[in-house]
Amino acid sequence: MVATLLHEIPLQGGDVTCGVVRVGDTVRRPASASTPAVHALLRHLEAVGFDGAPRVVGMDEFGREVLTFVPGTTGLRAESASDEALVGLAGLLRRYHDATVGFPLTLDGWESGSNDDKAPEVIGHCDVTPENVVFRGPGRPVAMIDFELARPTTRLFDVVTTLRHWAPISDPVDRPRLLRTVDVGARIRLFCDAYGVPPRDRRRLLDVARLRFHRSYAVMHARAAAGGDWATMWAGGAGQRIRRASAWLDVHEDELYAHLV
Template identity: 80%
Template sequence: MRPVGGGKGQAGGVQKGLSCRGMVATLLHEIPLQGGDVTDGVVRVGDTVRRPASTSTPAVHALLRHLEAAGFEGAPRVLGMDRLGREILTFVPGTTGLDLASATDEALACLGVLLRDFHDATAGFPLVAEGWEGGSNDDKAPEVIGHCDLTPENVIFRGGLPHAMIDFDLARPTTRLFDIVTTLRHWAPIADPVDRHPLLRNLDVGERLRLFCDAYGVPPRDRRRLLELARIRFHRSYAVMRTRATAGGNWAKMWAGGAGQRIRRAAAWLDVHEDELHASLV
C-alpha cells in the first residue's frame, strides 16, 4: 500500500481531526492504482478514485462538470474533495493499457470517435490559458480543450473497445489537431520501432494514421499539416520535459529513464518515413 501522505500537491500527512478509527478504515480500503509515470498516490476507495490535487484541479473539475452537463459519457464524474485534500472521482470499471484487443485497428477507430466526441463536448467551455498545467502547444488559436495525454494507460477499455478517458492533468486549451497528433504519437504510434510496445511494432503506421483521421473526421487541411505539427511537437515536448526534469521528482526519473532519447528517435524515424506517411494521409 502506498503511504497516504506523499505525492504531488497533497495536503501532506493525515489531516488533524481525522480519528484513528477513520484513518485506519481509510487506509485499509485504499487500493493503489498504478499505470502512469507522474502522479503518485492514486488509489481506489470503493467506487471512487482519490488523486492528489494539483494547481490544475479546479480547472479540471470545471471541465469534468461541463462534460457531464453536455451528456459526454466518456469521462469520470467529479464527486468533490476528501478529508485528505485529494480529489474524488468516480471509478470507471474496465481495463487500461495495451493488449491484444486495445491494439487492434477497430479499437483505434473507436478511439478516434471518442476523441471527436470529447472535443465536440468541450464546446462552450472557456478557452483561457490560466489554471491549466500547461505544456507544449500549437501556435494556432485554441479551438477546444484537449486531453493532451491520451496514452494507453489513460484510456478505459470495455469489451476491447475504448469507453472513457481518465487523467486530465495535462488537459488545456489547444487545437483539435494538436490533441490528435499527441494521441497518434502513442497509438499509431509515431515512434521508432525499438521504442514501441511489441503489439504495435509491426503495424502499418500510415494506414493507422489514416484510419484514425477517417474515424475522427479530420479535414484535408489538417491532414496535410499533421506530420509537420508532429515534428514541431517533438521539439517542444523535448524542451518542456527537459525543463521539468530539472525540478526533480517523477519527471526527472522519466528523463533519466531515456524519455528525451525516445523523443529524439521518434523525430528521426518521422523524418525518414514522412513522405510515405503523408501519402497515406492525404
Template identity: 80%
Template structure:
C-alpha cells in the first residue's frame, strides 16, 4: 500500500472520472473494473521503454490507484492546435501503438463500447481528448487517463483521436480556436505523420461514420445508468454526435480528397 501523507490537490479535466487528485509527485484515481488491465498495460509500456505514459506506483490505503504525475499542461489552448503539435501527436500515438505489440489482447476487464469490426491489432487509448494529452513547450509528450483503453485497430484509435483534433465535428460545436481549421488538411497531416497506409486512409471516413453511430448508442446506454455519463448526455452530447455525423455526410467528398 502507498500511504497518503501529503496534501491532496483536485485535478480538473475530463468528463467521466471524479475524485482524481494530485498528491506530491503522484496522481490518485478511483479504481474501476478496468484498473488491473490498465496497470498491466502501463507496466508493459514501462518495460518496453515507452516514455509517454504515467508509471504505476500501486494502490493507496483508500483503494485508489497511484500513478506517477506527468508534469506539463493539458486542455484546449491555442498553441496546441498548430500543425507541429498535430504531427507530434500522430508520432506519439504511433509510438504508443507500436509499444503495445506483444501485449495480450485477450485480458478481461477492459471497458466496452464502440469499436471497429475488424480484429484487434493493438491496444488503443480510445479517449485522446485535449484533456488526456500532456504538452510541454507546445508539443505533446505523454498520454494520460487510460480508463477507456482496450484492444482495437490502429485506425479506430486514429479516428477517435481525429474526432477531437482535426476535428471531425460540426463547426457550431467547435471551440473558437478550432472553428476555422482546414479539417481535410489536418486529416492528411496526421495520417502522413503517423504513416497511415493507403487502404486505411480510404476507410477512415467510413469508420468515422460507424464510430458516430456506435458512440451515440453506447453513450445513451451509459447515460441511462446515471452519473457523469448522464450529465454529459443531458448537456447535449448525443445531439453533438448527430450533428458531427451530418456534417461528415455533407463534407465527405472534400475530406476524402485529402486522403488519396
C-alpha cells in the first residue's frame, strides 16, 4: 500500500478517466476492472527494458492505482505536430509493439473496444492521442501514458488508431488548427515508412480505418447509453465526428491509397 502524504494536483487532458491527480513524482488514477491487466503489461514492459511507459508503484489507501509520473509535455503544439515528431512517434509505437511480444495475448480483463478481425499480434495501446504522448525537447516523443484502453489487437489496428489522431484521418472541420491543412496522405506514408509497415498491411490500412470508424461508433454509442464520461463525449459530438471522418475517408480514399502503394 502506497500512502498519500503530499498535495494532490489534478491532471487534465483525458476524455474518459476523471479523478487523475499528481502526487509528488507519482500519478494516482481510479482503479477499474482492467487495472490488473494493465499493471501486468506495464510490469512486463519494465522487465524487458522498454522506457516509454510509466512504472507501476502499487495502490494507495484510497484504492487508486499509483504510477510513476513521466515528466514532459503533452498535447498538440507546433513541435509535436511536425513531421519529425511524427517519425519519432512511429518509432516509439514500433518499439512498444515489439516490447509486448511475448506478453500473453489471452490474458483476460482488458477494456473492451473496437478491434480488427484478424488474430491479435500485440497488446495495442489503442488510444495514442496527443494528450497521451509525452514529449521532451524539440518535438521528441519519449513515452505513452494512459493505458486503460490497451487490449490485444493487430499492429495495423493500433497504427490506424494512432493515425486517426496524428495524420489525422478526419474531416478538416474537426482537426486541430495545427493539422487542418496538412497533406494527410503524405503523413500516413511518412508514419508507415518510419514504423516499417509492410506492403500487405499498407494495402489494407484504409479498409481497417473504415472498419474502425464503424465499430468505434457502435462501441461509443453503447457506452454513452450507460452515462458517465462516455455520455459526455457523445453529447459533445463524438459520434458526429466519427461519421464525418468516415465520409471524408470515402471521398479521399484514392488519393490516400496512392501514397501507400
